Amino acid sequence: MSVSKENKPILLTVILLAAAFVVFFANRLLPQNSIFPSRSxxxxxxxxxxxxxxxGFIVALVLGVRTKKQRVVxxxxxxxxxxxxLxxxxxxxxxxxxGISEP
Known part of the structure; x- marks a missing residue:
């Protein structure tokens, strides 16, 4: 499965968005094995x-601007x-x- 050069910025944006949601909801999804200490x-x-x-969003922006397709740009x-x-x-x-939570 090969992704063309023009579609790499779009794929990278979608992957980064999914990663942001996973990081944001990781404590709720996996409370026992969470990478975030909930008590401290x-x-x-x-x-x-x-x-x-x-x-990564900045890298995807640069990659998108360097493509030749106007829609991708x-x-x-x-x-x-x-x-x-955001x-x-x-x-x-x-x-x-x-900063507020630390003594």
């Missing part, structure tokens, strides 16, 4: 994972920009929550 309130692991996903600019801004806002709120 330490949010550094989700912050770093969301940061990596945010960088516009899709990449619109969706990756929206997801980047995830950055979520990371900011998580950083504030992490």
């Amino acid at each position: 309130g330490d949010l550094t692991i989700p912050l770093w994972l969301f940061f990596a996903i945010d960088v 516009w899709f990449s600019i619109i969706t990756n920009s929206i997801f980047f801004v 995830l950055s806002a979520l990371m900011f709120l998580l950083a504030i929550a992490n």
Whole structure:
């Protein structure tokens, strides 16, 4: 199964969006084996994972802009920009929550 060069940014955006949902809901989906400590309130692991996903949205944006199909370019600019801004806002709120919860 080969993905063409023009469709890689779209596929990367979908994978990153799914990864963001998995990281966000990981504590609810797998409470026993969670990577997030629920009692201590330490949010550094989700912050770093969301940061990596945010960088991935920037990479997908650059890959999308470099393609030759106009639909892929516009899709990449619109969706990756929206997801980047929303995830950055979520990371900011998580950083504030992490700062408040630590002694």
